[in-house]
Amino acid sequence: MTSTSIWMDVHIMPNTESLVGETECDVAVIGSGIAGISTAYELCKRGKSVIVIDRGRIAGGMTSRTSAHLAPLCDDLVSEMVSIKGLEATTLFCDSHAAAVDRIEEIQKNENIDCDFRRLDGYLFQGRGMPADIIEKELGAVREVGAPVDRLMGVPFSGCESRQVLRYPRQAAFHPLKYLAGVTKACQKNGATFLANSPVEEVGEKDGTVTVKTARGVIRAKYAVVATNSSISDRFAIHTKTAPYRTYVMAFEIERGALPDALYWDTEDPYHYVRLQPGPGQTDFVLVGGEDHKSATADDADTRFGKLETWARDLIPALGKETHRWSGQVLETVDYAGFIGRDPGGSNIYVAMGDSGQGLTHGVMGAMLNTGLILGEDHPWKDLYAPGRIPLKAAKNFVAENTTAIKSFAEYVASGEIGSLGELKPGHGAIVRRGLEKIAAYRDSSGGLHLNSASCSHVGCHLHFNSFETCWDCPCHGSMFDVDGCPINAPAIGPLGEVKE
Ligand SMILES: Cc1cc2nc3c(=O)[nH]c(=O)nc-3n(C[C@H](O)[C@H](O)[C@H](O)COP(=O)(O)OP(=O)(O)OC[C@H]3O[C@@H](n4cnc5c(N)ncnc54)[C@H](O)[C@@H]3O)c2cc1C
Ligand code: FES
Structure with a gap:
């Protein structure tokens, strides 16, 4: 299945002009x-x-x-943010994100936008094999920042009846x-x-x-x-002060009513989440996501989707057939x-x-x-x-995030991932060394080669192929390039350096 999100069939202004x-x-x-x-x-x-x-x-x-959760509390855990930024700043953070949800609610109402906006509960639940004290600590922190929260036992997933849970009222979801x-x-x-x-x-x-x-x-x-x-x-x-992380989502059909409409996250690391999106007739979609990793440090999307699906089917036996899978990138900041x-x-x-x-x-x-x-x-x-x-x-x-750049530059002295271009199979990309040069090489399905410099045009970190998205990812600051070297995600502005066959 190719990478397509559940939202992408909505084309906003398809005939927009360009700047001339x-x-x-x-x-x-x-x-x-x-x-x-x-x-x-x-x-x-x-x-x-x-x-x-x-x-x-x-x-x-x-x-x-x-994946379009509108959840104002710090998703890296409020307790973690308090330990770095203090109580006052964390309270301001949560208030500012809550104000954004209020603003979306107000705008969709004032402008009559039909976008499936709804208020619902969010549940943070103890992940499999995870200690209950994460929930305890988080409860204390959320109460301290003054956000509404209750402590419960169990979420409506198979085998999760006795897990420790926090319920956050007045979260929201919509079709972005x-x-x-x-x-x-x-x-x-x-x-x-x-x-x-x-x-x-x-x-x-x-x-x-x-x-x-x-x-x-x-x-x-x-x-x-x-x-x-x-x-x-x-x-x-x-x-x-930022670092890019790749994150994965899958959508499955489910009969309407089989799962209460809410946002669900667990406390595993990397974490998983579940939310519903209205579908046609009596069918809804269940979005399941997580399995994040630092960008360009893994090229194993199929394994990650496999883990997500196993996790979701264990918890939600009513899950129907898969309809979409996709990935994307988020920028984590150090604080x-x-x-x-x-x-x-x-x-x-x-x-x-x-x-x-x-x-x-x-x-x-x-x-x-x-x-x-x-x-x-x-x-x-x-x-x-x-x-x-x-x-x-x-x-x-x-320091931890910036060692990525140092490690990335060190990769230029390593050998290529394959010995020569002749080894590259159709539909595959790999790094090839030619003398002192590192080449980002891709062979398309008709056998044509697409060769570019493996050095990111932002500030030169070493790129890695992303087989699922068919693009080159930079581990340092979020740039992504298509197989012809054109930037498809900032901060890169210019294309990758040209390389002769
Ligand atoms: C899988 C996944 C799940 C997520 N789940 C959630 C969630 O549940 N809740 C939540 O709040 N957030 C979530 N996020 C994060 C959120 O979706 C993104 O952070 C947000 O959509 C980013 O919006 P943006 O406007 O900053 O960037 P973008 O939507 O990327 O927009 C930036 C635009 O800038 C354009 N651009 C770049 N360079 C140039 C240039 N040189 N010239 C002109 N234009 C340029 C790009 O083409 C792009 O259209 C998730 C992200 C992912 C990937
Ligand atoms: S070096 Fe900054 S994004 Fe690649």
């Missing part, structure tokens, strides 16, 4: 995922002229690969692309312009004007908001909070990145915060998410 020539606006928003579209919405509702520009199709990035289709329409009604298939090559700033350049045009604006998932405007400073606000290197350029597993609420909350800052307002969340902050208490995580 020169144009102007108050704010140029780069990236049309949930962060970019939400930013456009907040700004144009407050009277700003906005252009949203994307490298590919509208909302075709990580937002189309999400149906939601964004509605928000996009509302933006257009308020004068915003959307441009697709326009990779931004440069974001610059001079004399109070920001310029956003593509190969065929330029936008001049008073401000830019870089919402490219991993920032393209900051070359290194923020990137050293669990994202980076939102003025780019450390600019004065009129703002960023929103470091989504973690809560990138949807992060995107909506980032839109609220960046809009406030652009309009000159003070904001209580400003310092928590400040892109230039130095998270001293997270020094251990900072």
Whole structure:
């Protein structure tokens, strides 16, 4: 089965034009995922002229690969965040994500967006073989931050009747692309312009004007908001404080009513989750996900999907046939909070990145915060998410994540994964050494070779092939490239270096 998410059949603005020539606006928003579209919405509702520009199709990035839980509590555990950021900052974090869920609820209501939005309970349950004290510790931390929580015994899964459980009321779920289709329409009604298939090559700033350049045009604006998932405007400073993780999701059919509509997570590491999505007739979809790993450190998607399915079928015997499987990437930050606000290197350029597993609420909350800052307002969340902050208490995580880059550069002296290009089978990719050069080689199903440098065009980390997604993943800061070397995920802007056959 190829990688396709349950949301991807919703095409938002399929006939969007691309940028040609020169144009102007108050704010140029780069990236049309949930962060970019939400930013456009907040700004144009407050009277700003906005252009949203994307490298590919509208909302075709990580937002189309999400699992779409709207869960405001820190998904790396509230107790863990309190230990790094303290009680006050963690409380602010949870409040800000809860405000994002409220905002989504309000927008879908005000704009009449039919997107399956609903409030429901979330259950964190003791994973198989996991100690109960994780639940105990988490209960204490969640109570301390003032979020509603109850302690229960058991979730409605087979064999989980006596597991320790925390119930979080007023979580939510929705269909993210149906939601964004509605928000996009509302933006257009308020004068915003959307441009697709326009990779931004440069974001610059001079004399109070920001310029956003593509190969065929330029936008001049008073401000830019870089919402490219991993920032393209900051070359290194923020990137050293984040790390990309690949994560997997499967969808299965289930008879409506066989499982209560709720969000479920376990405490295993890596964790698993389950949620429902309304389907046609009397059928719903069960989304099952997890099995995360650091990007480009494993190429075993089939094994991970196999583990997810076994885990899910053991717990939910009513699970029907598989309908979709896909993977995507999230950016974990060293102190669990994202980076939102003025780019450390600019004065009129703002960023929103470091989504973690809560990138949807992060995107909506980032839109609220960046809009406030652009309009000159003070904001209580400003310092928590400040892109230039130095998270001293997270020094251990900072060092751990940055050894990835050191290990990656060390790979250039290792031999290739195969001895010669002749060994490469159709549909496979591998690293080949030729003299001092490392080549990212892919052979397509007709036998054609696609050769590129194995050095990431961002800052040069060593790439690895991802067989399931048929792309090259960078372990360092989130870039991904197609087999012809074109970037498909930021922060990379340029293509991979060319290599002659
Ligand atoms: C499998 C999975 C499950 C997840 N589950 C959840 C969940 O349950 N709850 C939750 O809150 N979050 C979840 N997340 C995280 C969340 O989905 C993402 O963090 C969020 O959608 C990211 O939104 P974004 O707008 O920042 O990025 P994107 O959606 O990736 O948008 C960025 C856009 O920028 C564009 N772009 C990049 N470079 C350029 C350039 N040079 N020029 C022009 N455009 C450019 C891209 O084409 C893209 O469209 C999950 C993520 C994954 C992968
Ligand atoms: S993403 Fe930074 S080096 Fe590849």
